[in-house]
Amino acid sequence: MKILLVDDERKFVTMLARRLELRGFAVTCVYTGAEALKVVQDGAKFDAAVLDVKMPGIGGIELRRELQQLDGGMKFVFLTGHGSDSDYSVGAREAALYLPKPLKIDDLVDILSRVTGKNPEGGH
Amino acid sequence: MDKFKANLKSLYPHFHRQSDEHLNPYYTFQDYRQIWGVGIFFLMATALLPLIAMTLICYQLVDQSIDTESLLRAERLASNTRRAVSFFLEERLAALTFTVNEMGYERLTDPSRLEEVLRNLKLGFGGLTDLSVIDDSGTQVAYAGPFNLEGKDYSRQAWFMECQRHDACVSEIFSGYRDVPHIVVAVKSMQPEGRFFVLRATLETERLIQTLSSYKTGEHTDIFLTNREGVMQTPSRFYEGDLNRLTIPLPAYSDRTEALISSDPQGQPIVIGYAFIDTKIAPTSFVLMVVKKKAGMMKVWLDLRSNINWLLIVSAVVIALVVFLTSSFMVNKMFDADREKARTMVAAEQNSQLASIGQLAAGVAHEINNPLALINETAGYIKDLFILKEQYRGDAELIEHIDSIIETVERCGTITRQLLGFSRRFDVQIQPINLGKMVSDVINFHKKEAEYRAIAIHVDIPATLPLIETDRGKLQQIILNLVNNAFQATDNGGWLDVRADVEGAEHVRLTIRDNGCGISEEHLNKIFEPFFTTKKEGQGTGLGLSITYGLVKKLHGDIAVQSKQGEGTTFVVTLPIHTEKGFDA
Numbered sequence: 170m171k172i173l174l175v176d177d178e179r180k181f182v183t184m185l186a187r188r189l190e191l192r193g194f195a196v197t198c199v200y201t202g203a204e205a206l207k208v209v210q211d212g213a214k215f216d217a218a219v220l221d222v223k224m225p226g227i228g229g230i231e232l233r234r235e236l237q238q239l240d241g242g243m244k245f246v247f248l249t250g251h252g253s254d255s256d257y258s259v260g261a262r263e264a265a266l267y268l269p270k271p272l273k274i275d276d277l278v279d280i281l282s283r284v285t286g287k288n289p290e291g292g293h
Numbered sequence: 294m295d296k297f298k299a300n301l302k303s304l305y306p307h308f309h310r311q312s313d314e315h316l317n318p319y320y321t322f323q324d325y326r327q328i329w330g331v332g333i334f335f336l337m338a339t340a341l342l343p344l345i346a347m348t349l350i351c352y353q354l355v356d357q358s359i360d361t362e363s364l365l366r367a368e369r370l371a372s373n374t375r376r377a378v379s380f381f382l383e384e385r386l387a388a389l390t391f392t393v394n395e396m397g398y399e400r401l402t403d404p405s406r407l408e409e410v411l412r413n414l415k416l417g418f419g420g421l422t423d424l425s426v427i428d429d430s431g432t433q434v435a436y437a438g439p440f441n442l443e444g445k446d447y448s449r450q451a452w453f454m455e456c457q458r459h460d461a462c463v464s465e466i467f468s469g470y471r472d473v474p475h476i477v478v479a480v481k482s483m484q485p486e487g488r489f490f491v492l493r494a495t496l497e498t499e500r501l502i503q504t505l506s507s508y509k510t511g512e513h514t515d516i517f518l519t520n521r522e523g524v525m526q527t528p529s530r531f532y533e534g535d536l537n538r539l540t541i542p543l544p545a546y547s548d549r550t551e552a553l554i555s556s557d558p559q560g561q562p563i564v565i566g567y568a569f570i571d572t573k574i575a576p577t578s579f580v581l582m583v584v585k586k587k588a589g590m591m592k593v594w595l596d597l598r599s600n601i602n603w604l605l606i607v608s609a610v611v612i613a614l615v616v617f618l619t620s621s622f623m624v625n626k627m628f629d630a631d632r633e634k635a636r637t638m639v640a641a642e643q644n645s646q647l648a649s650i651g652q653l654a655a656g657v658a659h660e661i662n663n664p665l666a667l668i669n670e671t672a673g674y675i676k677d678l679f680i681l682k683e684q685y686r687g688d689a690e691l692i693e694h695i696d697s698i699i700e701t702v703e704r705c706g707t708i709t710r711q712l713l714g715f716s717r718r719f720d721v722q723i724q725p726i727n728l729g730k731m732v733s734d735v736i737n738f739h740k741k742e743a744e745y746r747a748i749a750i751h752v753d754i755p756a757t758l759p760l761i762e763t764d765r766g767k768l769q770q771i772i773l774n775l776v777n778n779a780f781q782a783t784d785n786g787g788w789l790d791v792r793a794d795v796e797g798a799e800h801v802r803l804t805i806r807d808n809g810c811g812i813s814e815e816h817l818n819k820i821f822e823p824f825f826t827t828k829k830e831g832q833g834t835g836l837g838l839s840i841t842y843g844l845v846k847k848l849h850g851d852i853a854v855q856s857k858q859g860e861g862t863t864f865v866v867t868l869p870i871h872t873e874k875g876f877d878a
Contacts, residue, residue, distance in 0.1 A: 178663055180697060184670035191677050223659075225744040250662035270662045271669035 170287045171195045171214065175205045175232065176221035176248065185219075188274055193289035194281070202227025202235075209239045216285040217244040219277070222267075244284035248272060306621045308628035318846045319635035322627075329624045336616040341609055348605055355594055360554060363564045363590050368552035371566030371583040374508045374516055375550055378581060379572055381504055385421075385478050385496060386461050386574040388414060393482040393492045401426050401492060407437040420500035422475065427453070427491045438495070447493075452477045456491050461575035466498050466518075466526045474498045480574075502527050513589030519543065520578045521569070532557070532584060541565070543580065554587070562587040642840045646770070656738050657708060664704040671697045723872050726761050726768060728793050728801060729754035735772045736791070739780060746785040753792040761801055762872045767844045774841045775805045775864050782809030782862060800850075800867050808861040817856055848872070 172194050176182045179200055186196040197213065199205045202224060209215070218236055220229035227235070233245050247267040266280055282288055308325035322328055392410055393401070400406050411424045423438020431448025447453045452464035456479045464477035479493040505516045505527055518526035523539040534540040540558050544551065544567050552566040566583035588595075671694050678685050685691055729752075736743075736750055743750050779789050790806040812820060821842040845852045849869050856862040 178667060180701075181663070181667045181670055184667065184674050184694075184697075188670060188674050188677050191674075191681050223741065223745050225747065228745060248666075250659045250666065270666035272666065274670075274673055 170216045170281065170285055170289050172197070172281065173205060173208065173213075173215040173218040173236075173243075174198050175200070175202065175218065175224070175229070177201065177224045178221075185274075185277075189278075189289075192274075192278055201225070202229075202232040205232060206235055206239070209236060209243075214240065215243055216287060217246060217281055219246045219248060219281075222247050222249040244281075246277070246280055246284065306625065308624055316632060316635035316639060318843050319638040321631050321634070325624055325628050328627075329620055332620045332624065333616055336620065337613060340612045340616065344605065344608060344612075348601060351601070352598065355598075359587075359591060359594060360564075363585060363587060364552040364554065364566075366590075367564045367566030367583050367585055368550055369566075370508060370510070370514070370516075371552065371568050371581060372550040374505065374583060375568040375570060375581050377504050377508065378501070378518070378570055378579065381501060382463055382478065382570075382577065383572045383574060385418060385494065386463070386480060386572060388418060389478060389480045389492050389494055390461065390574065393480050398426070398482070398484045398490050401490075402435040404435055404437065407435050411437040414494070420497045422495040422497055424495075425493045427479075427493055429489045434490075452479060452493075453491070455575075456481050457489075459575055463572065463575050463577040463579075465520050465524075465578055476501070478575075498527065508583075511585075511589060513586040515582075515584045517582055518570075518579045519582060521546075521580055526579060529582075529584075531586075532582075539582075541584070557586075564590070638839065638843060642843060645837065645840050659741065660708045660738075661705055664701045664708070668698055668701045668705075671701070723762050723764060726763055726765055728758055728761060728768075728803065729756065731765070731769060732772060732791055732793070732803075735769065735776055738773075739776060742780065743789075746780075746783075748780065748783055748785070749788040751788065751790045751792075753790075755794070758793055758795065758801060759870055761868055761870050763848050763868060767848055768868070771841050771844050771848075771866060772803070772805075774837050775866070778837060778864075779805055779807035779809065779862070782811070783807045784809065795870075796867060799870055801870060803866045803868070804863060805866075806861060806863040811858040811860050811862055812854070812856040813858045817854065820854060821852075 170193075172189060174182055174186055174189075174196050176185075177200055182198045182200065186198045189196045197208060197215070199208055203226060205218070205220075206227075218233070220232055222229040224232075229247055229249075233247075236243055236245075245266065248270055249267055250270045266284060268277055268280065278289065306326075306329060308329065317323070392414070396406070396410065401410070407424055407426065411421065414424070415421050423436065423440065425433050425437070426435040427433050427447055431446050431450075431453055433445045433447065450464075452462050455462040455464070459481070461480040462478070464479075466474050466476050468474055475498060476496045477493055478496060479491045481489050481491050483489055501518075505518070508516055515530050515532060517529040517532070519539050520526055521543070523543045525533050525537040525539060529539075532540045541555060541563070544553060544565060546569055547567075548569065548571075550566065550568040552564060555563055555565055557563050564585045564587055566585075568581045570577050570579040570581055675691060675694055675698075678688075678691065732752055732754060736752060739750070742748075776789070776791075783789060787808050791804070792806075793801055793803045796802040820838050822839060842852055845866055845868075849872060851867045853865045853867075854862065855865075
């Protein structure tokens with residue numbers, strides 16, 4: 170399963186990617202919304218994108234809309250540092266899929282499997 | 294009954310008990326006692342001054358009319374009495390003139406004829422004591438009457454000398470040789486050979502005094518005669534002094550009956566009507582005086598005046614009472630409303646403090662969650678390595694990840710320290726504050742939002758800025774509120790400029806400028822009013838800036854705003870560098 174991971178905390182992205190890779194995901198890490206758009210515009214295909222809600226420049230919610238236009242099949246999972254922020258509720262409403270930071274890796278893996286209907290290695 | 298008591302209470306001034314000192318910065322007026330006092334003063338002045346003025350004008354008018362009236366009355370009385378006195382003398386002079394012309398010198402010097410003339414004159418007029426004929430040398434040549442004074446020399450007497458100059462004369466009242474007060478009237482005539490002689494009559498003064506007395510009206514009126522030197526001629530009840538002298542000043546000569554107002558030796562006002570009496574036949578030295586005590590004439594008016602005075606006093610007391618009660622009632626109501634407002638403001642400030650805490654907590658949670666997420670992932674990864682991989686021993690990457698955990702924990706520590714800094718703001722205490730540090734602390738909490746929204750924040754606070762003595766928490770809230778405000782007003786991609794400098798020797802000036810939506814001119818003077826907001830209902834309480842205003846005032850500072858719609862807003866907070874310790878912040 171191919172995952173696009175977008176968060177402005179570089180170290181966090183690196184660590185999460187490593188862990189997902191250890192669990193069989195193919196992860197592409199980018200650190201801003203613009204980079205994410207560029208990657209997808211350049212033709213990369215992902216099963217799901219994991220987006221931080223609050224990022225400098227293009228935020229997670231807006232980024233989801235644009236990515237959706239580029240690739241209608243892409244699924245989304247949001248990460249948020251705000252336990253009870255309004256962004257969180259917007260994200261939750263739009264995607265019904267959010268995870269508060271700090272997250273449990275197993276929850277993320279479960280959700281990714283659920284939204285894409287695939288297991289990490291790519292099979293159904 | 295309770296309602297009545299409450300109403301009664303609202304009439305009593307209670308605004309001087311400003312016991313809730315923490316409300317003071319929020320009162321619209323600081324000194325209600327002064328407002329009350331000034332109000333009472335002006336109300337009393339406008340109510341009482343015209344009343345007093347009217348009363349005084351009334352007094353003056355009545356005084357004037359009393360003066361005019363009493364002058365008129367005194368003059369009339371003097372005029373009537375003058376006529377009576379003149380007539381009294383003229384009648385007798387005319388009788389003597391008739392006698393002397395009719396009888397001639399020869400017959401008059403015949404003692405028996407003279408006796409007969411005296412008898413006839415006594416019958417006609419009464420009050421005649423004797424008659425005598427005196428030749429031009431002043432020697433008495435014939436006499437009729439009770440005293441035999443034949444051969445007596447009158448040439449040195451005043452009346453005789455007067456007679457030589459005129460055809461007739463009237464003497465002053467004098468005692469003469471007999472020590473009995475009398476008047477001498479005399480007429481001059483010619484003997485056939487050309488020498489003159491004088492027919493002289495002595496008049497009893499009793500008749501004259503009776504005539505004068507008959508004109509007296511009321512116990513305050515005195516009518517008497519003096520001569521032109523002020524020597525009493527007839528007795529006076531009030532104004533006769535030592536050596537028969539008049540005790541009040543003699544008025545200046547006038548050929549008419551006059552009246553004037555003067556004062557007696559005791560200083561009491563009197564009205565004098567007077568006339569210098571002259572008969573048609575001979576001049577006299579008599580001055581008729583009619584003296585009335587003004588007090589007696591004014592009695593009715595004085596009674597009325599005392600009634601008016603009482604009316605004035607009672608009205609003044611009623612007015613004062615009504616003014617006092619009305620002022621107290623109004624100022625009480627005003628004070629109550631203002632206190633209610635101040636209480637609401639304080640409560641709102643406390644609410645806002647709670648809201649700030651909530652906001653802070655959310656910010657802190659967000660700030661801490663990011664590093665925690667990193668710790669979580671890093672530690673999770675290490676755990677993954679232990680579980681899923683074999684080659685962890687002596688692994689440099691592992692050390693790097695552990696360092697990363699430690700570094701992230703430090704990051705969390707920094708955030709919690711800042712959080713503690715914020716929580717301390719609820720202690721009320723004056724302490725030296727580094728404004729630059731405080732601003733950067735506050736800005737730190739907005740850093741993330743600024744990054745997301747691409748708002749550029751410039752802070753320019755010189756390191757040489759002196760420490761300011763003030764309350765940390767309140768200053769922090771002021772800055773937080775203003776920065777919040779700026780963030781709300783600014784669109785993504787805007788900028789925020791915070792700078793500080795020293796103003797004069799005693800103040801620092803903190804300027805917070807943004808290029809946000811700005812405030813329209815019509816709203817500019819209302820923004821510090823409580824509950825004023827341009828935000829949609831439910832989105833803003835309209836208290837933020839009014840609380841900020843209250844806080845700045847609490848710190849003895851000042852806040853000003855400049856704004857242009859569409860261009861941005863500048864708030865300037867001026868704070869004293871030194872604040873007395875222990876003041877009520």
